[in-house]
Amino acid sequence: MQAENYSEMQAGNGKPIKLWTHGVPVEDEAKKQLQNIAQLPFIFKHVAVMPDVHLGKGSTIGSVIPTLGAIIPAAVGVDIGCGMMAARTSLTAIDLPDKLMCQHFSGHKVKQQFAAIQNQRAIHIH
Numbered sequence: 127m128q129a130e131n132y133s134e135m136q137a138g139n140g141k142p143i144k145l146w147t148h149g150v151p152v153e154d155e156a157k158k159q160l161q162n163i164a165q166l167p168f169i170f171k172h173v174a175v176m177p178d179v180h181l182g183k184g185s186t187i188g189s190v191i192p193t194l195g196a197i198i199p200a201a202v203g204v205d206i207g208c209g210m211m212a213a214r215t216s217l218t219a220i221d222l223p224d225k226l227m228c229q230h231f232s233g234h235k236v237k238q239q240f241a242a243i244q245n246q247r248a249i250h251i252h
Contacts, residue, residue, distance in 0.1 A: 137173075140165030145175040155181045160189060168196035 135143040135157070141164045145152065156179055163185060164173045170192040179188035185201040 135160070137161040137164035141169045142172045143175060144172050145179075147175055147177050147179060150177045150179070152179055153181055156186050159186045163189070163191055166193075168193045170194040 131148070132144045132146045133148070135145060137143055138161065140161065143160050143164050152175070159181060160173060160175060160179075163169070172192075174190035174192075175186070176188040176190070179186060181187070185191060185198070191198060191201050
């Protein structure tokens with residue numbers, strides 16, 4: 127069996143934080159920010175941390191924040207002014223082509239570019 131190439135940090139009652147940062151110092155403030163993020167109720171499985179990790183304005187730069195049933199637009203590029211926009215469409219999940227299928231979590235089909243399905247409505251992410 128292959129040894130893990132990451133270390134793990136706990137966040138109280140939150141999800142685990144997996145750090146792919148061997149040999150890279152992580153600021154104490156960034157660790158606190160990661161622990162706060164990992165305790166959000168909609169975090170899916172774990173928060174991932176990459177070697178470019180550092181404190182951010184709203185979320186930690188160099189982190190991957192997987193969610194289930196939630197979208198956090200401000201977590202994408204808030205420090206440099208980039209991001210995304212969500213727009214409600216008339217489409218429902220059944221209207222989307224199968225070729226967009228990428229994952230299947232807890233009975234919800236999550237599709238590329240249509241990242242949130244809420245009340246059977248697809249929310250298109252630009």
